[in-house]
Amino acid sequence: MDSFSSPSSGSSSSQFSTEDFMDQLKTQLAQAYAEEFLETVRGKCFEKCITKPGSSLSGSESSCISRCVERYIEATGIISRAMFSAPR
Amino acid sequence: MDGSALNSAELQRLISQEKERAMVNEMVAKLTSACWDKCITGTPGSKFSSSESTCLANCAQRYMDMSIIIMKRFQSMQ
Numbered sequence: 001m002d003s004f005s006s007p008s009s010g011s012s013s014s015q016f017s018t019e020d021f022m023d024q025l026k027t028q029l030a031q032a033y034a035e036e037f038l039e040t041v042r043g044k045c046f047e048k049c050i051t052k053p054g055s056s057l058s059g060s061e062s063s064c065i066s067r068c069v070e071r072y073i074e075a076t077g078i079i080s081r082a083m084f085s086a087p088r
Numbered sequence: 089m090d091g092s093a094l095n096s097a098e099l100q101r102l103i104s105q106e107k108e109r110a111m112v113n114e115m116v117a118k119l120t121s122a123c124w125d126k127c128i129t130g131t132p133g134s135k136f137s138s139s140e141s142t143c144l145a146n147c148a149q150r151y152m153d154m155s156i157i158i159m160k161r162f163q164s165m166q
Binding site for chain 1: 094096098109110113115116119120124131133134135144145146148149159166
């Protein structure tokens, strides 16, 4: 059970509760999801915005990257809503 | 709550819920990636054109339609 022990749970009890476990699980799932999302965005925006790598990032490459990140987040919302709207 | 709660039906239910949420997130992520490639052909702008946003929404819905067809076809082969 040592792999489940949580030194920062704040509880003085040595027992590990369901709530502690679920908190850790949710945190780790959220972290894994965030890392995967970032990796995807990096790939997409590199492909769209850095077509000929120069010796530094140009202003247009930087603004392309900013827009790309915003658009990708927006796309995620569009897909998410479309998936759960009424099918025809 | 004591240590034996880790084997309870309640915990299993909570874990199932999280697993389902994770699967939904994964599906949205995969679909967004695929539909982005299909629909966003040029350089990203400061907003989507209406054809781009329509394409994205269509893409997700057609994928769901396709999933149903595939499942039905697969089931009819059992």
